[in-house]
């Protein structure tokens with residue numbers, strides 16, 4: 363169907379075209395596709411913005427410009443479309459071999475041809491907003507190997523979009539391997555629907571919260587202190603190792619010592635076994651030695667470490683019973699013994715399926731250090747397996763990624779996330795980052811994400827950051843992000859067959875399971891009496907003996 367005429371071609375791939383008044387309805391929102399004849403085929407463009415001129419213009423001299431197109435009424439409706447690709451009769455290719463010329467006729471692309479272009483990928487994520495009969499799909503290879511970012515303001519549908527991607531992966535790829543850092547336990551309900559979803563949480567209060575809310579019993583997560591590097595332990599102690607403070611130096615020395623007690627060539631970061639008390643013991647010894655007496659930095663460090671050891675919530679780090687038993691059971695010489703235990707503890711996370719590291723309810727320092735340790739360990743294991751000729755392609759998804767890889771601020775997880783983003787492709791490590799604050803997220807990380815799934819984003823600074831750090835995204839597209847409805851996304855980049863405005867499927871409708879993290883229904887909650895809950899067991903940790911009894915399933919299940 364003919365809808366208008368090209369008026370201007372500008373920028374690298376934008377065309378402005380005037381639209382017949384009666385055809386405007388077909389193109390009324392961004393995301394519609396139009397086409398222009400090109401030699402031997404068609405060039406396709408996606409509508410990205412509008413300029414509908416009113417009566418005042420009708421009366422002005424601009425009308426004269428229109429005289430060349432008698433079929434168009436003087437109330438001029440101009441649309442801007444971005445050229446996205448070319449169809450030569452055989453296949454669709456990105457890019458435009460030949461620019462359209464002003465005066466050329468513009469046609470509406472129909473659903474059938476669009477379905478051919480956007481429907482043959484692996485991951486069916488939703489439908490074109492403008493052509494709801496057309497399924498929109500993404501390429502799994504490109505999604506994982508070039509990484510992706512899901513960005514939007516809160517409540518716009520990020521978790522839903524990620525859950526739909528995970529659901530598709532689980533349904534279609536029986537040996538898929540995905541590890542999700544689930545900051546708010548939002549994805550736990552996936553375990554109700556799919557057998558191959560495992561939920562891991564620190565035992566005790568955090569695991570009980572997951573179980574109480576979702577009825578899913580998590581397996582105990584352990585991140586033994588000896589597998590943490592200097593930065594992760596510093597993160598737990600709230601020290602910033604980028605500043606060479608005395609405390610960081612003491613900590614580094616202590617880590618080296620306790621590791622070298624078992625393996626004399628160990629560095630401060632090597633995964634060589636020690637117990638948390640040994641670290642404290644070494645520092646207390648230093649405190650007592652005559653030279654370091656009355657050193658406030660050291661006293662303060664010892665106090666921080668004592669508090670860390672007393673924190674019952676962090677027993678999964680400081681007293682990891684199952685992994686300690688594993689280590690003890692192994693026997694043999696160091697460093698092999700430690701490395702073997704290390705590979706088993708973290709290798710267990712690489713079982714096929716989706717592994718959710720549910721960290722909701724933990725303090726954010728603990729979340730970040732835990733995620734950093736897990737990501738570094740997975741990096742070590744996966745890169746080693748590639749070098750040994752046995753790749754284990756794995757997708758890592760990080761929710762609230764700005765907490766882990768913030769822009770302009772140190773975090774123990776930032777360096778590893780940037781490393782994965784930059785080098786993961788070679789080793790078969792894909793990264794998906796999810797954030798509601800693009801402007802607070804490491805720009806290095808964002809710049810490495812080849813595919814953008816951007817839902818409603820109203821903040822102009824967030825839009826600027828998205829624009830500045832993503833290839834393949836134009837200002838006109840990003841400015842339109844504030845007008846998207848919940849669940850609607852601009853999808854662009856390497857995994858996208860064409861840039862598109864897509865209505866993402868609703869996960870609850872598709873799978874019959876609600877996700878976590880839903881808004882509280884204030885009206886309902888304040889309109890009826892609420893049942894009283896016994897919250898005592900979710901407020902405090904518990905004495906160690908009780909925890910011992912409570913333990914049913916163990917990490918052994920994963921080893």
Ligand SMILES: Nc1ncnc2c1ncn2[C@@H]1O[C@H](COP(=O)(O)OP(=O)(O)OP(=O)(O)O)[C@@H](O)[C@H]1O
Pocket residue numbers: 514515516517518519520521522523798848849850865866867868869879880881
């Ligand atoms: N594609 C969709 N279709 C229908 N409803 C949706 C869609 N996506 C999200 N919603 C609804 O919008 C609400 C918010 O979605 P979601 O939790 O995914 O947003 P979010 O961006 O992850 O929010 P937050 O930043 O708070 O985690 C939910 O109630 C969800 O059911």
